[in-house]
Amino acid sequence: GDSVTQMEGPVTLSEEAFLTINCTYTATGYPSLFWYVQYPGEGLQLLLKATKADDKGSNKGFEATYRKETTSFHLEKGSVQVSDSAVYFCALIYNQGGKLIFGQGTELSVKP
């Protein structure tokens, strides 16, 4: 069945370090891909999305490119801040209004 796999956490970085959180997926069709973020004490928020191959989603300095050939959607940020500390979830969906399939989440901790 369809699934999403993320790199294991927790990930601990120093402020201004480069961030990569790997995400790969298994899908029978052509899903849309998402990154959600959960900051401490808050709900899940949509961080960015890409709806077709080679699309790049970006928001708040984060980027991810939909790579169909490698079935990946890795999250990157050039310089992380303490405020980026959160749990990040990669997810896919086949059609809006359908159900999201999530990865297991990756906890990021950024130290000053």
Added chain:
Amino acid sequence: EAGVTQFPSHSVIEKGQTVTLRCDPISGHDNLYWYRRVMGKEIKFLLHFVKESKQDESGMPNNRFLAERTGGTYSTLKVQPAELEDSGVYFCASSLGVGELFFGEGSRLTVL
């Protein structure tokens, strides 16, 4: 505008007891979803309401779980009787049509 609100934020109960979680979606959102994250694993879909009707309940784990959405407004998720493996964070989300899902902060359930 108020977001998706969930109550309680944390519930601790004994095995065999009953717990009811409540979700108030964003006003006007016909679509309401329940998801669950168990033991730091992936967030899994439980069910989807469109107004008061269950559109998809394929993720409900067993008949100890009962979800309702009377009147198409707020929703409740009852677990009766609760088992240890039901511990986790239960997320509710709502959407307008086939648009973006907006998530609540989650209700953490601990079954002892």
